[in-house]
Amino acid sequence: MAFIDTVGIPEFFAEALTRVERVGPNRRLVFTVSHPDGSGGTDTTAVVTLVVSWETAASMAATLLSDSRDPPVQFASMSMSVAN
Numbered sequence: 001m002a003f004i005d006t007v008g009i010p011e012f013f014a015e016a017l018t019r020v021e022r023v024g025p026n027r028r029l030v031f032t033v034s035h036p037d038g039s040g041g042t043d044t045t046a047v048v049t050l051v052v053s054w055e056t057a058a059s060m061a062a063t064l065l066s067d068s069r070d071p072p073v074q075f076a077s078m079s080m081s082v083a084n
Contacts, residue, residue, distance in 0.1 A: 012048060020057075027057040 014031035021028040029050045034043040052060070 014048060018047070023051060026051055026053050029057070 012033045014033050016032050017029060018032050019028075019030040021030070029052065031048045031050070033046045033048055035046075036043055
């Protein structure tokens, strides 16, 4: 697997998984992200969309449900970063 440099990629905290859509054999996960507008006013809401294979979506769900800190076997070869 090729090395993926994630240094310049921003990290976002998603408040909610808004929708899961079928896209052929894949799943589109739609998250909402809010942040202050800078003037002390209302938050600006953005939408972050992630499209993954069905197998990856199922593996992600199983990992989250098991609440394990160890990556599943199929993710072991991938470069991963953990938020503080």
